[in-house]
Amino acid sequence: MAESKIPYKINLSENEIPKAWHNVRADMKTAHRPMLHPGTLQPVTPDDLRPVFCDRLVAQELNDKDRFIEIPGPVLDFYRMYRPSPLVRAYFLEKALDTPARIYYKYEGGNTSGSHKLNSAIAQAYYAKEQGLKGVTTETGAGQWGTALSMACGYFGLDCRVYMVKVSSEQKPYRKAVMETYGATVTPSPSGTTQIGRKMLADDPDTTGSLGCAISEAVEAAVSTEGYRYVLGSVLNQVLLHQSIVGLEAKAALEKYGESPDILIGCAGGGSNLGGLMAPFMGDRLAGRKAPRFIAVEPASCPSMTRGRFAYDFCDTGKVTPLAKMYTLGSAFIPASNHAGGLRYHGMSPILSQLYHDGYLDEARAVGQLGVFEAAKLFAKVEGLLPAPESAHAIRVAIDEALKCRESGEAKTILFGLTGTGYFDMAAYMQHNDGTMEDYVPTDADLARGFAGLPEVAAE
């Protein structure tokens, strides 16, 4: 190992941080269907979106023309704190698996927010600041996005109001504490601070909350408070755009050593990680150049791509957001409470959904959480990084593909995204350590209940 030409960590230099994001929508053969206004069911206009999102982010959300969008200087400055992130050659994992495959992972957990979410949080906070806003609202489930946004707002001196899924805020007091340390206000959702929250509580006083409900509260809080806008950590086009920095850096680092991946793997909840990691590689595919096989990994307990419908649906439980055409389990679907970590969202990024529908995103694969945690623990032991449960979904499939290479003798090059650390997910590891963790797969009847709540326009 000491003599390898390719180092364990491929570090780009600071002046190799990309200066522009890659907008994969400009590459797509088929544009994804437009979002629809929840009242009129007509395609949303910029005017519809401006009360909810910052002006510059509205423009990014709707931009399907410009392949590259310049990263503002203050965002680039902030990126220098923790970027370029390392691209790691997983020599130790390869050895443990005795595989001829060459495995690389892009590690995004090295910043204090502990995940890739910071890449979009700082951009969204910057545009809010630039517009002269007082603050932003958002929701968080497992807590990665809320933490990232708190850091970003703390940096720019913006007020930050986070609606945190109630069960998460109770199970993860330390996540909440990190956000508060960065100056954010954290409200367990559903709460009495919004109309929609009060309605949810009236309907079910014992509810543990859901991401869809927290989104509804955060949107209501934003549009009803002077000087505030709403920001979101995944699903949206703008978020995938900002996350493209992950893929751009990974591609540049691999090219330094003449490497190009045969397989690209990303976990997918709302799609921001996979969408970002794959952006420039998908650009190659769509332009007819050599490109890897793309695999999206989702939890078997929340299988929006593998078992969901490609349909118009609401992005939230309260049905206050625009409708998006996406793979969805229905906005009423709530994954089993024993499911650990994030990746609990009922839908999937419209960009990824369209690419999957059109066959450019080659495969979606659902994996059970017991297998995911086995992979996580092996990885932690041999690679020295304790992964977030979300990231471990990608590790599971990377290991499975590397084991196939051991069988076939093929030396494929595998790239996956290691999106975050598991420091705040130790309760889930404890469950796995003491044997109380269980797999859960929704029945067809469970899914039918979610689909029953799809709006009439779903089939359009």
Add this chain to the structure above:
Amino acid sequence: MAESKIPYKINLSENEIPKAWHNVRADMKTAHRPMLHPGTLQPVTPDDLRPVFCDRLVAQELNDKDRFIEIPGPVLDFYRMYRPSPLVRAYFLEKALDTPARIYYKYEGGNTSGSHKLNSAIAQAYYAKEQGLKGVTTETGAGQWGTALSMACGYFGLDCRVYMVKVSSEQKPYRKAVMETYGATVTPSPSGTTQIGRKMLADDPDTTGSLGCAISEAVEAAVSTEGYRYVLGSVLNQVLLHQSIVGLEAKAALEKYGESPDILIGCAGGGSNLGGLMAPFMGDRLAGRKAPRFIAVEPASCPSMTRGRFAYDFCDTGKVTPLAKMYTLGSAFIPASNHAGGLRYHGMSPILSQLYHDGYLDEARAVGQLGVFEAAKLFAKVEGLLPAPESAHAIRVAIDEALKCRESGEAKTILFGLTGTGYFDMAAYMQHNDGTMEDYVPTDADLARGFAGLPEVAAE
């Protein structure tokens, strides 16, 4: 900032990882006084130490001749997982303080154990494995050392038994979970598994434990179990030796840009961090070359250097370990329970103690924890890294020195060690956030009680 010649992060390449540790004992003008056998009060011999420590570590502990000691290949391989660690130019902090000072920090928190402790853990685990041992025992307080050792033992397939100070194991269940995830057995101390633990429990059934007591239990468990040895995460010469990799890398990175520090700052509990960071710089000082001013920072609540005695004392509460000549508050001293994080040890590394006594370690400074957490939160906001409370002691003094530069207009170069992340210390941050944290300074009477327990040989 974008145009600065010195990057935000100075990354050495993998082939610049030092191949040998720096043994500062070979540089010292006055050797520190030898450890004494607890029974005979005579200087310990290698034969006295071999039942407790691995053979190769006994040799390192007693080696005051060889300036450089080669790092074994398997340890170097493991170092490649997470080293070289970044040396960061704190541009954002400099700007926030409006200081002409140039501030650098060596960041050791980027590995999963979250601290510098891994540098010695992997070396000690390797030597145990090389000797054919089954496992090792140790103690941990705040949990950094136990986590690091668990990772190291998991890597080499060694059994790892950790005695964790009872109050910590209750307050930090997730720290415990990380160790268990890496395969370690964690026993709250005092426990019923050792004679000394049973005696402590009989004397005080409600005791919350202490580091000194956990050391006694771990040593007893090692010497009474076939195929086991004891390992320690600080204080000892061998640990400072292994940690010298921190200083060697920092010096090499600074020299790339023609920089040399005017001030070097490290937090000091048992001394492993400061001892490691300063090693090559202290080598310069002792050889009459240009060297920085050295500052050790300790908590006002556990002020071994600023208010302790330079005396022979036991390293543990149970008085089973050899006696060391060091700055000490007495092995019976227990810091206030409201003190957050590590740095709770009653004594100080004999190497650092001797250098301080002889005037080569220029200054020890005690700081209160309210000021420490204020510094930590400012740093987290502007530099994007949430520091461990231990590390924040060094940040406090680095900020104070940088503010002095603002007053005087001097552009001093300041280097400090950022030893770890605060991910597992959020309970302490919560105390600071909600205003319930308090400063505590022991009274002279408190200290007198600790000194009263010093052995008769103390004055030698």
